[in-house]
Amino acid sequence: MEKFFDLSFSSQPDGSVRLVQDDRIDEAAIIDLHPEQVLFVARRLCxxxxxxxxxxxxxxxxxxxxxxxxxxxxxxxxxxxxxxxxxxxxxxxxxxxxxxxxxxxxxxxxxxxxxxxxxxxxxxxxxxxxxxxxxxxxxxxxxxxxxxxxxxxxx
Incomplete structure (x- = not known):
């Protein structure tokens, strides 16, 4: 799993992208996204x-x-x-x-x-x-x- 500051991301066996944000206080927040969703968000943010x-x-x-x-x-x-x-x-x-x-x-x-x-x-x-x-x-x-x-x- 790759990490960028407190955000980790990895490709899952089903093809989805898993984002894990660990704030070190509570449980880590986990979001699974379809690659098209990641692409859509990246394009919109740009x-x-x-x-x-x-x-x-x-x-x-x-x-x-x-x-x-x-x-x-x-x-x-x-x-x-x-x-x-x-x-x-x-x-x-x-x-x-x-x-x-x-x-x-x-x-x-x-x-x-x-x-x-x-x-x-x-x-x-x-x-x-x-x-x-x-x-x-x-x-x-x-x-x-x-x-x-x-x-x-x-x-």
């Missing part, structure tokens, strides 16, 4: 309007769909092989596609692991572009909204 939060949630969904579709294409072993074997500039195109996937994963918060089996080599290892993996592992999603508008959305 000044985000509910309609902006809805737009942001829709944008996050669209970016996730775009990333998944792009990842299924770029990480497909047959596609990569055909591109290299059939096109003279295949390596250049792959480098550009890998960079585009890196960017998509950055916007998506670094999600990995496509659902399809075709994104794995014959030995069972994923064939992700190495740069995409390194970047995605460094990326962590954030629930905060910076002043001035994140993604040019009014807050």
């Amino acid at each position: 000044g985000m309007k509910p309609e902006t939060a809805d737009k942001l949630a829709e944008l996050e969904r669209r970016i996730a769909v775009l990333t998944d579709k792009l990842q299924n294409l770029v990480c497909n072993k047959a596609f990569r092989s055909d591109l290299i074997e059939c096109i003279g500039d295949g390596f250049e195109y792959l480098a550009k596609l890998d960079g585009l996937l890196d960017l998509a994963m950055e916007f998506d918060g670094g999600r990995l692991e496509p659902d399809s089996e075709e994104a794995h080599a014959d030995d069972g290892k994923p064939i992700y572009p190495p740069s995409a993996i390194a970047q995605a592992k460094k990326t962590k999603p954030s629930a905060t909204v910076e002043a001035g508008g994140q993604l040019d959305l009014a807050v």
